[in-house]
Every structure is written in C-alpha cells, then in structure tokens.
Amino acid sequence: MASQSDSFDVAVVGGGAIGLACAWRASQRGARVVVVDAGEPGAWNVAAGMLAPVSEAEFGERALLELGLESARRYAAFCAELEQPGYRDVGTLVVARDRDEAEALERLAAFRTGLGLPVERLRPSQARALEPALAPTVRLALDIPSDHSIDPRRLVAALGRAFGGELRRARAASLSVGRGRVTGVVLEDGAEIAAGAVVVAAGVHVSRLGMPEAARVPVRPVKGQVLRLRDPGGPGLVERTIRGESAYFVPRGDGRYVLGATMEDRGWDTTPTAGGVYELLRDISEVVPGVFELDIEELSAGLRPATPDNVPAIGRGALEGLVWATGHFRNGILLTPVTADLVAAALAGEVLPSWAAPADPLRFAGVPA
Numbered sequence: 313m314a315s316q317s318d319s320f321d322v323a324v325v326g327g328g329a330i331g332l333a334c335a336w337r338a339s340q341r342g343a344r345v346v347v348v349d350a351g352e353p354g355a356w357n358v359a360a361g362m363l364a365p366v367s368e369a370e371f372g373e374r375a376l377l378e379l380g381l382e383s384a385r386r387y388a389a390f391c392a393e394l395e396q397p398g399y400r401d402v403g404t405l406v407v408a409r410d411r412d413e414a415e416a417l418e419r420l421a422a423f424r425t426g427l428g429l430p431v432e433r434l435r436p437s438q439a440r441a442l443e444p445a446l447a448p449t450v451r452l453a454l455d456i457p458s459d460h461s462i463d464p465r466r467l468v469a470a471l472g473r474a475f476g477g478e479l480r481r482a483r484a485a486s487l488s489v490g491r492g493r494v495t496g497v498v499l500e501d502g503a504e505i506a507a508g509a510v511v512v513a514a515g516v517h518v519s520r521l522g523m524p525e526a527a528r529v530p531v532r533p534v535k536g537q538v539l540r541l542r543d544p545g546g547p548g549l550v551e552r553t554i555r556g557e558s559a560y561f562v563p564r565g566d567g568r569y570v571l572g573a574t575m576e577d578r579g580w581d582t583t584p585t586a587g588g589v590y591e592l593l594r595d596i597s598e599v600v601p602g603v604f605e606l607d608i609e610e611l612s613a614g615l616r617p618a619t620p621d622n623v624p625a626i627g628r629g630a631l632e633g634l635v636w637a638t639g640h641f642r643n644g645i646l647l648t649p650v651t652a653d654l655v656a657a658a659l660a661g662e663v664l665p666s667w668a669a670p671a672d673p674l675r676f677a678g679v680p681a
C-alpha cells in the first residue's frame with residue numbers, strides 16, 4: 313500500500329456512477345483510492361436509470377444480455393449497502409402501437425422466452441387493467457416484472473457518500489506512463505497524481521485522455537435527449553416503466569417521470585432540439601396520452617460512450633496498471649454493480665470470470681481509435 317500523501321494505490325479517472333462504484337469497491341478491499349473528476353456531470357446525469365436487461369435485449373446482443381442479467385441480479389444487494397439510492401423494484405411494460413409493432417414485439421417475445429427470460433404476453437385489456445393510462449389503441453404488451461429502475465442522480469450521490477474517500481476536482485489530461493506501465497495521472501495544470509493503478513471510467517471523455525494509442529479503447533459519443541416531467545396532480549399516472557418502440561417513460565414513484573431518449577450520431581453536440589422533443593412526445597403520447605398533462609421540469613441531452621461492438625471495456629488494459637471501465641453505451645447505470653465488482657477483482661490481480669470475456673478491453677488493443 314502507498315505511504316506518501318500524494319501517492320495512491322488506485323486513481324480512478326471519472327467520478328460518475330461507474331467511477332465512484334469502482335472507487336468504493338476498491339476501497340472496501342483496502343486500497344487507498346483517489347477519484348479525479350472535472351465536476352461536469354456525465355451521461356449518468358441525463359440517464360433515466362432503467363435496469364432493464366430483458367426489455368433491452370435485442371437479437372444478436374447475447375454478450376451484453378449476459379452482463380446485464382448478471383448486474384441486475386446484483387442490484388438489490390448493491391443498493392442495500394447504499395443510503396437512499398432511489399431504487400424501485402417495479403417492473404416494465406413494453407407496448408406495441410400498431411400491427412407492425414405488434415409483430416415485431418411477438419418476435420422479440422419469442423426470442424426472450426427462448427432464452428428463458430421472464431416475459432408475459434398481455435392482451436390490450438390485460439395491459440390496461442395493469443396500467444389504466446395506456447391508450448385504448450395499444451395492440452399488444454409484454455409484462456417484464458424483473459426490469460426495475462433507479463434514479464441515477466440519487467445513485468451517484470449515494471455512491472459518493474459510500475466511497476467517502478479523496479476526490480480531486482480536476483481534469484485528467486493524460487496517463488503517466490513509464491517503462492511500459494501506468495504510474496499515475498497528469499492533470500490539466502501539469503500536476504501529477506502517482507498511483508499504482510489507474511481505472512479509466514471517464515465515459516466519452518476517454519477519447520480526450522492522453523495515452524499511448526495502442527492502449528486506447530475506441531469510444532464515440534451517441535447523443536440522447538431526455539425530458540424530465542412532473543405531474544402536478546402527484547403520482548399514479550403509471551406505476552411501471554412503459555417502453556414504446558423508440559421512447560421510454562420511467563416513473564420515479566413521486567409524480568416525476570423521465571421520458572427518453574433520442575439516439576443521434578452528432579459528435580460532441582449536446583444541444584436539445586425541437587425535433588428531439590417532438591419525437592419523444594409524439595411516440596410516448598400515442599401510448600400514454602396523459603403525458604400532455606405533465607409539467608416540463610428539465611430538457612437535457614447526454615452523450616453515451618459507445619464502443620464499436622456496443623459492449624463495454626471492463627478489466628485490465630494493454631499497459632501494466634491500466635484498468636478500463638468505459639464504453640457502457642446505453643447500459644451504464646444497469647452495469648454499474650457488475651463493473652465495479654469486476655474492476656475491483658482486476659485491481660486485486662484476480663482472473664475475471666468467463667462471462668466477462670466479451671468485455672475484455674484487450675480486444676481493442678492496437679485497433680486505431
């Protein structure tokens with residue numbers, strides 16, 4: 313363990329949900345940890361917080377599904393260790409608006425059932441009995457009681473309290489590297505934090521962090537616009553998360569809702585647009601018409617960190633002392649517990665389980681960013 317005051321066992325670059333959870337888990341194992349964070353909230357601050365491996369499972373994304381299920385299984389216990397993380401174990405309804413969407417949903421239901429995932433097909437009347445605010449025109453619904461949600465802002469606050477260790481409000485400019493190993497982090501003002509290992513958990517900002525090119529994980533930003541809404545009449549419009557074909561509507565249980573999200577390849581642009589708001593409101597209002605009665609509290613856009621194969625990079629990197637926890641794309645909040653456990657294990661020199669192999673950062677070693 314380190315002894316100097318400015319030398320740590322582990323420096324974590326990025327103080328969002330994943331960075332803080334990694335720092336917390338590493339501290340629990342006895343490491344002296346510092347988190348370096350510029351204080352500009354990342355994707356977690358915009359995220360709706362769906363913990364939905366089953367309703368997000370798409371054809372061809374088996375590796376991501378396994379990671380998501382593993383993390384979802386850990387969520388309740390993970391939250392039990394935290395103070396008021398905003399976890400809601402209420403399920404999800406996926407709904408189809410027309411015949412085409414119903415056919416697509418039938419195919420998805422068969423795929424998910426074939427994998428042994430818990431989904432129940434509901435006729436429109438059954439869906440409306442569960443959620444009376446659903447439009448009478450809804451054609452089909454899938455009930456997924458195991459897909460829960462969390463408030464990512466409360467989660468990050470809770471993780472910050474649980475970590476309770478050293479937090480440097482500074483922008484990391486590059487990794488310090490000497491003799492083929494990472495020796496710490498260089499800050500924008502030139503100061504250096506020495507560390508035995510560095511965890512890179514900086515979301516899309518990893519592409520701006522200086523490091524040898526051959527060690528890089530390629531990450532690109534994918535913009536998502538999100539509306540935060542509030543029912544002046546209080547809670548009760550819907551209880552479950554409602555997912556349409558492209559929009560989702562996540563209740564916080566207190567009359568507040570998160571409506572998301574667009575998927576846009578627009579580089580670093582985070583400007584909310586009229587078209588984005590229109591798209592979200594059009595799609596969800598055809599499923600939950602009562603959305604038009606809600607007040608708008610906030611309109612924001614965030615940048616999802618996407619890797620070329622949509623699977624995150626978790627574990628040891630191509631340099632000694634470098635550990636990745638990035639590229640979580642649409643699943644950062646869901647994958648927070650499993651990422652933190654894997655990173656803490658990697659830092660302790662343990663071999664990661666075989667189900668984590670698809671997230672091995674070394675699959676990108678030497679691939680140009």
Ligand code: GLY
Pocket residue numbers: 362536572573616641642643
């Ligand atoms: N996980 C939902 C999203 O990224 O929009």
